[in-house]
Every structure is written in structure tokens, then in C-alpha cells.
Amino acid sequence: MINALAAHGGPMTLQAPRPHYQWPIIDASLERAILDQAHRSLSDRDATGIIGEYEQAFAAFLGLEPGQVVSMASGTAAIHAMSRILGLSPGDAILAPAYTFLATASPFAFDGIEVVFCDADPMTGNVTAQSLADRMQPNVKAVIVTHMWGIPCSMDEIAAFCAAHDLALLEDCSHAHFARWDNQPVGTWGDLAAFSTNQKAITTGEGGMLVARDPRLRELAVLFAHYNKRARAEIDAGSEHFPFAFTGMGLKERMTTLGAAIGVHQLARAAHIESHRRHNLDAFTKALDGNPVISPIVVPPEQGAHGLYVLGLLFHADQASVTRDEFVRLCVAEGALEVDAPGSTRDISGEPLFARRDASAPWRATAVRAVDLPGVAAFQEAFIKIPAWGYPGDEELLDGYLAALAKVSAHVAR
Structure with missing residues (x-):
């Protein structure tokens, strides 16, 4: 016979002390990585130190070439960068999931971009090529998808939809560091992709990562989050973007060195x-x-x-x-x-x-x-x-x- 429910006076099933979940595991090796980095550098102005090491490790994690990812202060900052990199402006629209965390869409609204919300597959919470098509309108310039709760979207169908309508494809991979679709990592299907690395499966404490495989888009990613020393070192003097290397786009959205050190530690595991x-x-x-x-x-x-x-x-x-x-x-x-x-x-x-x-x-x-x-x-x-x-x-x-x-x-x- 089944015991009565605890809410009805029966015995509790589990009596484990709080917290039941903490991430990452704070062990001696992580403490050493943080302490070593504190002595090495608390702030890097370029990618010659731990920031570059972390970006290279993240690129390898996704099976990408070094230099195809740019670290950011947060996943939200990475999504905001995608809006600016694409040159979206008021009057333009983007198709986005209605069921998601707010940061998937909020940076576009901050810039005055119309966000056209799309329905979800009731079994996964994800948008589909059909739910995107159902909300298509003439001013739509891009699509952003979220791989909700780690469940990958049907990326082959969505990529085909975007190609047919000449739309930029953006991925919010914040929930999906280890996800794949058709044996291809999420984050490598779109023109741009963002990862959050706060309390996610791969964490930096706080932070984000932008995937930009196209060299031109990658230069713009650097200009969004960085400026001066790093931008001048990484953007070719003959590039159309080099005149902005000293100032960047006007912001600073780079991550901390301690966060990068945590990320390197986690990626090794x-x-x-x-x-x-x-x-x-x-x-x-x-x-x-x-x-x-x-x-x-x-x-x-x-x-x-x-x-x-x-x-x-x-x-x-x-x-x-x-x-x-x-x-x-x-x-x-x-x-x-x-x-x-x-x-x-x-x-x-x-x-x-x-x-x-x-x-x-x-x-x-x-x-x-x-x-x-x-x-x-x-x-x-x-x-x-x-x-x-x-x-x-x-x-x-x-x-x-x-x-x-x-x-x-x-x-x-x-």
C-alpha cells in the first residue's frame, strides 16, 4: 500500500538538506583556477590572456575554428550584439518565440525593432518552420529561435524556411550547450548564435558567448563588445570596420577574467x-x-x-x-x-x-x-x-x- 502523501500527513519521501542544486561544483580545482587568475590578471584589454584562451576552448567545444566566437558580458549582451551586427532598425521586424525567457527578444525591443511572436509546438515549447511561416510579414528581416529547456529546434526545416525567404537565422542556445540536431551542434546552424553562461551546464558565473563564423560579422561582434586594443589588433587595417576600432560601437560588453577562468575550467570538464x-x-x-x-x-x-x-x-x-x-x-x-x-x-x-x-x-x-x-x-x-x-x-x-x-x-x- 502506498504511504499517504506528506501534504496529507504521511512521511516525506526525501529529507535532504538544502540546497538540492548548486552549480558549478565548487571544489579545490575551481578555487585554484579562480585564485590563480586573480594573481594573473583581473582585467584583460585584449584576447592574449585568459579571455582568448576561453574563446578558443569554447570554439573547440562547438567544433568551430578559433576566432569564430567572441565573449560577452552576458547572453543578453550577445543577443543585443546580434541586433546591431545585422543592422536592424525601427521599421524592421524579427520572428521570435513567444514562449521563452525575455532576453531572447528584449534587446530587439530595446532597439525599437518589431518583435513578431510565434506559436510553439505543444510537446517541446519550440517554434517550428510552420509557426514561423504563419506569422511572416513583409518587414521581417530575421528569425531568432530558442532551443527551449535544452530541446533542439528542428533546425533543418527552420534553416530551409529562412533561406527561402532570405532571412537571417539567429539561435538562442542559452539552454542548450550540449544539444545537437541532425548530428550538428546547435549554435552552428544560424548566421549568428548566442549562449548564456550564467548558471547553465557550462558556466562562467555570469557571461555570454556570440558565435559569428562569417569574418565580417565577427568583426562587428568585436566592435560591439570591445574596442581599442583588442579591436585594433584583430580587425584588419584595410577593413571597412577598422575606422571604428578605437571606439568600437560605443559600448563595452566584455566579460571578466575571473569568469573566463571559470569557463576554461568547466570546458576542460x-x-x-x-x-x-x-x-x-x-x-x-x-x-x-x-x-x-x-x-x-x-x-x-x-x-x-x-x-x-x-x-x-x-x-x-x-x-x-x-x-x-x-x-x-x-x-x-x-x-x-x-x-x-x-x-x-x-x-x-x-x-x-x-x-x-x-x-x-x-x-x-x-x-x-x-x-x-x-x-x-x-x-x-x-x-x-x-x-x-x-x-x-x-x-x-x-x-x-x-x-x-x-x-x-x-x-x-x-
């Missing part, structure tokens, strides 16, 4: 991080097979590979006697404290920021015209996330969370 997180993903997939209430979101191996940011689950409301949010509360009561229905990543299409068409306009909220997005609504109402963990000693938490999910599911299944 990327294979282990991926292996451990894939093991956990496989364990959840097998354990939840046949569970009528929740199912893991998986990537068929013949299509690609999961990005391993979090483990995503879909809640099947028609098979349960409680709502998704009540299911989450019951799991938390069992001691599975990181079972979560996210609120920050959601449908952002109604935010007043996206009504702006003038970068210099006063900051007054204007109503945004509602868009019918049934796929977004279905996914948002069904999605649950849990950590992917990925460090020694996480077996107790892995087993405890699986037990809590199984117990609650058994109690609420119709």
Missing part, C-alpha cells in the same frame, strides 16, 4: 559534465516510462541530442485528479524541493516592452495586441522542470526525486 547529466536524463526517462501523469521530454537519438540544462517533464492533466500546480506542491511537500513550474520563462508576447517601435520613446506602458498562441498555452500549462544535477553524490537526490514523483503520481492518477 565538459565531457564529464555531459556524461553525468546524460546518465541522469536516461535514469529519469527509464523510471518514468509508463507513468500516466508525467512524461519526460526527450529527443529521439536519430534526430539529435538533449542540451542538458534541466530535465523537462510534461504534466498530463487529463490523466490526473489535480492540477499541474497542485502536483508540483505535492512533490515539494514530499521533499523534492526543486520540482518547479517556471514563471520567469513563459509567454512574453503581452509585455509592454514589445509595443515599443522607437528606441528613444518615453517609457510608458502601451497595451500589446493579443495573439492566439494555442501551442504556447498548452506547453506552458503542462511544463515542469527539475535539475539535471551532474556531480558526484547526486545519486541520493536523483533517487529521492524519482521516488517522490512516482509516489505523487500514484496518488493523483485517474
Whole structure:
């Protein structure tokens, strides 16, 4: 007989002390990397030190040539750079996912670019070539996709759509460091790609990375985040962009040396991080097979590979006697404290920021015209996330969370 739920007076399934998830693993080797860098340099003005070493390591991680990535202060800064690199201006529009973290689209709105929000596949949360086509309009100049929660978009179809309409293709890979589609890493399909490296599977504490394989776009990326010494060293004197090398574009969005040192440390362990997180993903997939209430979101191996940011689950409301949010509360009561229905990543299409068409306009909220997005609504109402963990000693938490999910599911299944 199944014990009563903890929320109803039964015993808790898991009684592990907080925190249940911390990233990265703060061990002696990471502490040494940070301390060594503090003595080496706290600020680099070019890429001859740790900044360049980190960029080379990240390029190798993606299978790219050295020099095809440029580090940034954040993933948001990298996405803002994409807007400026492409030369988008008020009057232009970009197709973007409505279900995403706000930074996928907010830098474009900051610049007065129209963001045209698109529906999602209700099983993955991702835009599709069809959902992009459904929202196409004459002033659209680019597409940005997000590989939501580590699930890669169908990039072959999306790339074909962009090519057919002569649109720049941008990728937000913030959730998807280890993801692949058709055996090709995400971030290498588009004209430009952005990675966030804050508390992601590969972390620098705070930071971002811009992928720019085209030399001309790469020069503009350097000018967005850097200036003077680095720009003058890396941009050919004969380039059309060299006159701006001293000033850059007028901003400074470079990352810190301590963040780069953390990134180098983490990338050296990327294979282990991926292996451990894939093991956990496989364990959840097998354990939840046949569970009528929740199912893991998986990537068929013949299509690609999961990005391993979090483990995503879909809640099947028609098979349960409680709502998704009540299911989450019951799991938390069992001691599975990181079972979560996210609120920050959601449908952002109604935010007043996206009504702006003038970068210099006063900051007054204007109503945004509602868009019918049934796929977004279905996914948002069904999605649950849990950590992917990925460090020694996480077996107790892995087993405890699986037990809590199984117990609650058994109690609420119709």
C-alpha cells in the first residue's frame, strides 16, 4: 500500500538538506583556477590572456575554428550584439518565440525593432518552420529561435524556411550547450548564435558567448563588445570596420577574467559534465516510462541530442485528479524541493516592452495586441522542470526525486 502523501500527513519521501542544486561544483580545482587568475590578471584589454584562451576552448567545444566566437558580458549582451551586427532598425521586424525567457527578444525591443511572436509546438515549447511561416510579414528581416529547456529546434526545416525567404537565422542556445540536431551542434546552424553562461551546464558565473563564423560579422561582434586594443589588433587595417576600432560601437560588453577562468575550467570538464547529466536524463526517462501523469521530454537519438540544462517533464492533466500546480506542491511537500513550474520563462508576447517601435520613446506602458498562441498555452500549462544535477553524490537526490514523483503520481492518477 502506498504511504499517504506528506501534504496529507504521511512521511516525506526525501529529507535532504538544502540546497538540492548548486552549480558549478565548487571544489579545490575551481578555487585554484579562480585564485590563480586573480594573481594573473583581473582585467584583460585584449584576447592574449585568459579571455582568448576561453574563446578558443569554447570554439573547440562547438567544433568551430578559433576566432569564430567572441565573449560577452552576458547572453543578453550577445543577443543585443546580434541586433546591431545585422543592422536592424525601427521599421524592421524579427520572428521570435513567444514562449521563452525575455532576453531572447528584449534587446530587439530595446532597439525599437518589431518583435513578431510565434506559436510553439505543444510537446517541446519550440517554434517550428510552420509557426514561423504563419506569422511572416513583409518587414521581417530575421528569425531568432530558442532551443527551449535544452530541446533542439528542428533546425533543418527552420534553416530551409529562412533561406527561402532570405532571412537571417539567429539561435538562442542559452539552454542548450550540449544539444545537437541532425548530428550538428546547435549554435552552428544560424548566421549568428548566442549562449548564456550564467548558471547553465557550462558556466562562467555570469557571461555570454556570440558565435559569428562569417569574418565580417565577427568583426562587428568585436566592435560591439570591445574596442581599442583588442579591436585594433584583430580587425584588419584595410577593413571597412577598422575606422571604428578605437571606439568600437560605443559600448563595452566584455566579460571578466575571473569568469573566463571559470569557463576554461568547466570546458576542460565538459565531457564529464555531459556524461553525468546524460546518465541522469536516461535514469529519469527509464523510471518514468509508463507513468500516466508525467512524461519526460526527450529527443529521439536519430534526430539529435538533449542540451542538458534541466530535465523537462510534461504534466498530463487529463490523466490526473489535480492540477499541474497542485502536483508540483505535492512533490515539494514530499521533499523534492526543486520540482518547479517556471514563471520567469513563459509567454512574453503581452509585455509592454514589445509595443515599443522607437528606441528613444518615453517609457510608458502601451497595451500589446493579443495573439492566439494555442501551442504556447498548452506547453506552458503542462511544463515542469527539475535539475539535471551532474556531480558526484547526486545519486541520493536523483533517487529521492524519482521516488517522490512516482509516489505523487500514484496518488493523483485517474
